[in-house]
Amino acid sequence: MSFFSDKLQAGRFVITAEIAPPKGTDVEAALATAEQLRIVDAINVTDNQGACMRMSPLALSRLLVEQGYEPILQVTCRDRNRMALQSDLLGASALGIENLLLLTGDHPRFGDHTASRPVFDLDSVQLLKGVIGLQNGIDMAGNRLASAPRFFTGAAAAPAAEPRQLVIRKIEKKINCGANFFQTQAVFHRPQVESFMETVGNYKVPVLLGVLLLKNTRMAQFLNAQIPGVQVPLNLLKRLEGVDDPLQEGVQIAREMVSWARELCQGVHLMTFGREDLIPQILAE
Amino acid sequence: MIISSPKDRQKLEHLLQNYRSVFLVGCGSCATVCKVGGEEEVFATQEWLEEGGRDVTGSMILDEACHIMRAARELRRFRDQVEEADVLLVLSCGAGAQSISDCTDKPVLTGVDPLFLGNVRRFGQYEEKCSLCGDCILNETGGICPVTTCAKGLLNGPCGGMEDGHCEVDHEQECAWVRIYHRLENQTQGVFSHIVEPKDWSRKFKPGKHLLDRKSFAEPHK
Ligand code: SF4
Ligand code: SF4
Numbered sequence: 001m002s003f004f005s006d007k008l009q010a011g012r013f014v015i016t017a018e019i020a021p022p023k024g025t026d027v028e029a030a031l032a033t034a035e036q037l038r039i040v041d042a043i044n045v046t047d048n049q050g051a052c053m054r055m056s057p058l059a060l061s062r063l064l065v066e067q068g069y070e071p072i073l074q075v076t077c078r079d080r081n082r083m084a085l086q087s088d089l090l091g092a093s094a095l096g097i098e099n100l101l102l103l104t105g106d107h108p109r110f111g112d113h114t115a116s117r118p119v120f121d122l123d124s125v126q127l128l129k130g131v132i133g134l135q136n137g138i139d140m141a142g143n144r145l146a147s148a149p150r151f152f153t154g155a156a157a158a159p160a161a162e163p164r165q166l167v168i169r170k171i172e173k174k175i176n177c178g179a180n181f182f183q184t185q186a187v188f189h190r191p192q193v194e195s196f197m198e199t200v201g202n203y204k205v206p207v208l209l210g211v212l213l214l215k216n217t218r219m220a221q222f223l224n225a226q227i228p229g230v231q232v233p234l235n236l237l238k239r240l241e242g243v244d245d246p247l248q249e250g251v252q253i254a255r256e257m258v259s260w261a262r263e264l265c266q267g268v269h270l271m272t273f274g275r276e277d278l279i280p281q282i283l284a285e
Numbered sequence: 286m287i288i289s290s291p292k293d294r295q296k297l298e299h300l301l302q303n304y305r306s307v308f309l310v311g312c313g314s315c316a317t318v319c320k321v322g323g324e325e326e327v328f329a330t331q332e333w334l335e336e337g338g339r340d341v342t343g344s345m346i347l348d349e350a351c352h353i354m355r356a357a358r359e360l361r362r363f364r365d366q367v368e369e370a371d372v373l374l375v376l377s378c379g380a381g382a383q384s385i386s387d388c389t390d391k392p393v394l395t396g397v398d399p400l401f402l403g404n405v406r407r408f409g410q411y412e413e414k415c416s417l418c419g420d421c422i423l424n425e426t427g428g429i430c431p432v433t434t435c436a437k438g439l440l441n442g443p444c445g446g447m448e449d450g451h452c453e454v455d456h457e458q459e460c461a462w463v464r465i466y467h468r469l470e471n472q473t474q475g476v477f478s479h480i481v482e483p484k485d486w487s488r489k490f491k492p493g494k495h496l497l498d499r500k501s502f503a504e505p506h507k
Contacts (some may be wrong), residue, residue, distance in 0.1 A: 104444040125441035158445040170442030228446030228453035
């Protein structure tokens with residue numbers, strides 16, 4: 001199986017980051033970003049993130065495999081029904097893609113194709129379960145596959161969301177459906193990470209803490225207003241405001257979050273939005 | 286009840302540009318209650334058409350425009366006025382409009398955009414609670430429909446966009462899964478106790494057809 005899965009299962013600390021496929025056909029910039037990510041264990045490739053139409057992450061993931069990277073293919077339920085999802089997954093396996101992050105997906109209302117029909121034929125739990133079936137050689141309609149794929153599947157978690165008990169119920173379902181790891185949304189408040197891990201830690205499924213690089217106050221305000229499930233607290237907004245070099249302060253904040261992850265979780269998932277060059281600084285102990 | 290909203294006048298004007306005379310059809314049921322095709326709106330539309338220099342050859346308000354046979358019968362009663370018109374303008378839901386187009390060769394236009402099957406909160410305030418999916422899950426969800434009231438129609442719990450119990454898509458709205466969760470809090474049964482399988486959309490085959498057999502008329506509860 002993948003290096004990423006080996007490392008996680010061996011209980012070691014893992015680092016992931018992400019790349020968005022291009023809005024177009026030229027992958028040069030994406031591959032240049034990947035080059036900066038040689039130091040991480042695996043690279044998430046986002047799936048029409050924020051409901052904005054871009055190149056298929058399946059295509060970019062394959063290109064990454066060819067260049068010797070280890071992609072985590074993100075698959076959302078927003079744009080494809082169960083037939084298209086399964087068929088893409090079989091294709092992914094044939095193309096040497098092993099790691100999956102299975103997600104519900106943002107609603108099209110947030111994106112650049114607001115008039116498109118939201119699909120959500122499956123939810124993330126049903127998709128996880130569907131993948132178990134495929135690995136056992138059976139599709140979601142109960143038909144036999146001529147050959148079965150092998151995947152290492154993960155899912156998303158939202159540690160800051162309330163009511164917490166309800167969030168946990170869904171996480172339990174994902175674990176029951178074979179989620180091997182969780183990548184979380186960005187959490188900016190240490191007590192939230194602590195209390196989340198107190199509960200979820202019991203399941204012994206590795207959690208990679210989402211760490212987001214805040215570049216300036218404007219970006220933080222944008223996240224608060226526009227991105228579902230992400231809330232930058234007031235004290236961090238103040239820290240960014242009160243310094244000459246907000247980017248450097250953002251790196252410092254990210255470093256603090258990485259240190260929480262080293263203490264409480266089994267990895268980090270870095271979201272650096274074009275400043276991948278700062279990742280070595282963020283990871284410096 | 287079927288909730289519709291009126292098409293805007295500019296759009297209607299554009300649709301009617303090649304027609305001189307109009308016969309108007311309203312509906313006494315849903316379209317009257319949600320104020321798109323009752324007596325008042327038919328009258329206002331007539332005034333607007335006449336101000337725009339068109340003839341209104343006549344009008345009628347059907348009891349229920351969705352009743353195909355009755356619509357045909359009523360339309361026959363107004364045969365002459367219908368004959369005189371270049372076009373029929375229907376102010377009812379799309380089902381009603383098609384009862385009419387079913388029984389005349391004249392061009393039929395619809396003046397409203399049908400929206401959803403709605404509950405009435407109070408007069409003028411309507412909410413969608415059921416989208417007629419054909420495979421009802423209410424018995425497992427404490428009587429709250431996630432297919433309709435969750436913006437993504439999820440069946441196994443909330444998405445990652447839920448914030449402080451509110452929906453990522455509409456912050457004014459409580460997340461459907463929070464409501465279901467509170468309703469089921471003290472129950473061990475229901476959607477939280479097992480994985481809900483993907484929906485059987487074959488139950489929602491289009492176009493829908495349903496035939497009551499004779500037996501169910503004779504022995505309704507067998
Ligand atoms: S599950 Fe919801 S949409 Fe489907 S029939 Fe029941 S109430 Fe209607
Ligand atoms: S926030 Fe709740 S109601 Fe809104 S889409 Fe997500 S699960 Fe559905």
